[in-house]
Amino acid sequence: EPEVTQTPSHQVTQMGQEVILRCVPISNHLYFYWYRQILGQKVEFLVSFYNNEISEKSEIFDDQFSVERPDGSNFTLKIRSTKLEDSAMYFCASSSSGGGHEQYFGPGTRLTVT
Amino acid sequence: AQKVTQAQTEISVVEKEDVTLDCVYETRDTTYYLFWYKQPPSGELVFLIRRNSFDEQNEISGRYSWNFQKSTSSFNFTITASQVVDSAVYFCALSNYNQGGKLIFGQGTELSVKP
Numbered sequence: 356e357p358e359v360t361q362t363p364s365h366q367v368t369q370m371g372q373e374v375i376l377r378c379v380p381i382s383n384h385l386y387f388y389w390y391r392q393i394l395g396q397k398v399e400f401l402v403s404f405y406n407n408e409i410s411e412k413s414e415i416f417d418d419q420f421s422v423e424r425p426d427g428s429n430f431t432l433k434i435r436s437t438k439l440e441d442s443a444m445y446f447c448a449s450s451s452s453g454g455g456h457e458q459y460f461g462p463g464t465r466l467t468v469t
Numbered sequence: 470a471q472k473v474t475q476a477q478t479e480i481s482v483v484e485k486e487d488v489t490l491d492c493v494y495e496t497r498d499t500t501y502y503l504f505w506y507k508q509p510p511s512g513e514l515v516f517l518i519r520r521n522s523f524d525e526q527n528e529i530s531g532r533y534s535w536n537f538q539k540s541t542s543s544f545n546f547t548i549t550a551s552q553v554v555d556s557a558v559y560f561c562a563l564s565n566y567n568q569g570g571k572l573i574f575g576q577g578t579e580l581s582v583k584p
Contacts (some may be wrong), residue, residue: 377546388570397574397577399573410569411571431568453570454569456519457504457519458570460513460515
């Protein structure tokens with residue numbers, strides 16, 4: 356069964372460093388998403404991406420964040436200068452269609468900023 | 470504004486008990502979708518069900534059933550004859566048709582099923 360994959364599973368970085376979180380969505384999906392979950396809290400939407408551009412972003416997704424689909428398979432989230440409060444689990448998701456179709460999530464990357 | 474409320478933070482049951490997880494949503498849209506996801510201790514998010522706003526039929530899948538009532542803006546989830554493997558955090562989520570599919574999650578309900 357096709358699945359979303361994410362690497363690395365755990366990333367530890369120092370405050371102020373740049374990190375890139377990588378995702379490989381399900382191959383025939385067209386809509387891609389990043390969410391984050393601070394430990395013990397709810398899952399929060401960060402950004403959606405379709406047709407090589409951002410379709411929507413949340414207030415959390417400020418200028419420190421960027422997304423890219425550098426090739427036909429990868430989808431990345433970059434945080435330019437990490438802060439302590441960026442520590443969270445980051446989930447990538449993909450969907451065959453937008454507008455309410457089910458999203459399939461990757462296993463997540465746990466980001467720890469020290 | 471769109472919002473999902475899961476008032477039950479934690480529920481603890483003994484195996485074989487039935488348990489219902491509550492979900493109440495708010496949206497001004499007439500076309501929207503509701504979801505349930507399971508997050509087991511391993512941390513991944515597992516899709517369970519999707520319902521659109523025009524389909525109020527209840528759904529049953531094995532031991533799982535869902536009750537969607539537009540009149541009360543609720544989408545409740547019942548597990549019949551619970552098992553230890555059902556222990557997880559369960560999230561209800563809302564997506565509006567015109568917003569590109571972003572999911573708005575509730576706070577989650579942590580279900581603990583004891584043997």
